[in-house]
Amino acid sequence: MDKLLITGGKRLNGDIHISGAKNAALPILCAGLLTSGDVVLHNVPSLQDVSTMLKLLRQMGLQVTQENGVTTLNGNAVDKLEAPYDLVKTMRASILVLGPLLARFGEAKVSLPGGCAIGSRPVDQHIKGLQAMGAEITIEAGYIHARAKKLKGARIVTDMITVTGTENLLMAATLAEGETVLENAAREPEVTDLANLLVAMGAKIEGIGTDRLVIHGVDSLHGATHTVIADRIETATFLCAVAATGGDITLKNTRSDILDVALDKLREAGVILTTGPDWIRAQMSGRPKAVGFRTTEYPGFPTDMQAQFMALNCIAQGTSRVTETIFENRFMHVQEMNRLGAKIEIDGHTAIVNGVDKLVGAPVMATDLRASASLVIAAMVAEGETLIDRIYHLDRGYDRMEVKLSAVGAQIQRVK
Ligand code: EPU
Numbered sequence: 001m002d003k004l005l006i007t008g009g010k011r012l013n014g015d016i017h018i019s020g021a022k023n024a025a026l027p028i029l030c031a032g033l034l035t036s037g038d039v040v041l042h043n044v045p046s047l048q049d050v051s052t053m054l055k056l057l058r059q060m061g062l063q064v065t066q067e068n069g070v071t072t073l074n075g076n077a078v079d080k081l082e083a084p085y086d087l088v089k090t091m092r093a094s095i096l097v098l099g100p101l102l103a104r105f106g107e108a109k110v111s112l113p114g115g116c117a118i119g120s121r122p123v124d125q126h127i128k129g130l131q132a133m134g135a136e137i138t139i140e141a142g143y144i145h146a147r148a149k150k151l152k153g154a155r156i157v158t159d160m161i162t163v164t165g166t167e168n169l170l171m172a173a174t175l176a177e178g179e180t181v182l183e184n185a186a187r188e189p190e191v192t193d194l195a196n197l198l199v200a201m202g203a204k205i206e207g208i209g210t211d212r213l214v215i216h217g218v219d220s221l222h223g224a225t226h227t228v229i230a231d232r233i234e235t236a237t238f239l240c241a242v243a244a245t246g247g248d249i250t251l252k253n254t255r256s257d258i259l260d261v262a263l264d265k266l267r268e269a270g271v272i273l274t275t276g277p278d279w280i281r282a283q284m285s286g287r288p289k290a291v292g293f294r295t296t297e298y299p300g301f302p303t304d305m306q307a308q309f310m311a312l313n314c315i316a317q318g319t320s321r322v323t324e325t326i327f328e329n330r331f332m333h334v335q336e337m338n339r340l341g342a343k344i345e346i347d348g349h350t351a352i353v354n355g356v357d358k359l360v361g362a363p364v365m366a367t368d369l370r371a372s373a374s375l376v377i378a379a380m381v382a383e384g385e386t387l388i389d390r391i392y393h394l395d396r397g398y399d400r401m402e403v404k405l406s407a408v409g410a411q412i413q414r415v416k
Contacts, residue, residue: 004388006379007411012247014408018235018254019045019399020228024190026093027167029053032073033100037223039073048396052091085111095123099172102146110144117368119327129156129169153178161186161297173215174203182213188298189258193229200224230254233304236262237373240308242282243271244381250281261301265291290318290355295326307333307374314342315381316355323350333371336364340382361386369397
């Protein structure tokens with residue numbers, strides 16, 4: 001199993017090219033199931049989760065070609081309407097095939113994702129929404145079995161804001177009969193990116209980017225060409241890294257307008273940020289100031305950045321309070337950071353981080369994707385060597401992170 005060996009204390013200087021967003025690419029790949037036309041995608045990131053999704057979609061009969069950085073999907077020959085347990089258990093986003101399969105083929109069988117490291121993460125809202133659209137759904141032997149000759153438009157109010165829930169119902173509604181209204185819809189930029197692709201494929205969607213999506217179902221969708229948006233979480237992860245280590249980096253091929261709250265927090269921590277239409281420059285010297293926050297849905301502070309900002313707070317001046325409101329168990333990195341000398345206490349859904357002068361390298365274990373990224377940041381400021389085990393979590397969602405960080409001066413190497 002691969003590990004990362006990191007020697008801390010290096011400043012970061014140079015340019016980093018940001019990849020396409022994982023959480024936009026995954027639903028967008030599933031949208032390929034909605035049409036028999038070619039869906040041509042640019043800026044699909046090279047990640048383990050993308051490979052897993054493509055493996056699942058190929059098993060269903062989707063044709064996938066990848067040439068010169070362009071991914072082309074063709075759903076003309078899709079004939080296996082099932083997502084098996086062995087793939088779903090490795091990647092919860094597999095649930096995103098449910099809506100498109102049901103809408104286009106009238107049937108889908110998808111393994112129920114189990115709980116995961118960050119929380120129980122049920123999919124009841126996906127099911128509730130599809131049932132409101134007329135689907136008959138049974139759950140048997142660990143599988144969701146959904147059937148509907150033709151989905152019918154409905155008004156759906158989800159109990160909470162759910163990102164993949166919104167995406168699943170949005171994809172299903174594009175081919176339903178009549179009008180679907182999704183109230184309490186997620187407004188994450190990745191949902192908007194999916195909606196923009198669907199519109200390019202011929203879907204009729206109003207309210208894109210708001211919490212009320214109105215979809216007028218059409219008989220069929222056609223092929224389209226689309227560029228996946230930049231990964232805002234990868235962007236903010238590198239910004240946190242430079243905030244912690246000090247230095248001067250410019251992130252290319254990214255966007256600042258979908259990162260407002262995270263950028264405000266970085267400024268509060270002492271980072272000098274300048275932005276352009278597709279780049280962000282971050283300059284940092286001295287010790288960061290502690291920044292408190294509470295995770296919420298977009299446009300609030302992203303839960304996917306909680307761990308990385310906590311790494312920054314570990315070595316900051318002052319004490320911060322970090323409250324996680326989206327997932328019930330997303331503090332697994334805390335014990336590992338404390339092994340590096342951090343002083344963090346957990347009180348329910350809040351972590352109280354007392355900034356220390358320095359961290360000291362030690363062997364640590366990654367527990368989930370964003371926790372892995374936070375340990376990389378902590379290791380880059382820790383004195384001496386840190387060996388991070390179980391970095392397969394990192395590979396699921398970051399495109400060659402150690403290569404990108406080495407290129408700007410980090411001492412980081414992958415060891416077998
Ligand atoms: N929830 C339910 N029932 C549902 C759906 C959600 O109770 O049917 C709860 C969840 O348990 C959670 C909350 O609602 O407490 C929000 O979950 P959401 O459905 O929004 O999360 P998700 O769609 O499963 C996506 C991202 C996550 C990201 C969250 C929140 C993808 C593929 N995943 O997950 O990304 O943390 O939204 O923004 O888009 C990551 O990239 O590291 C990651 C975990």
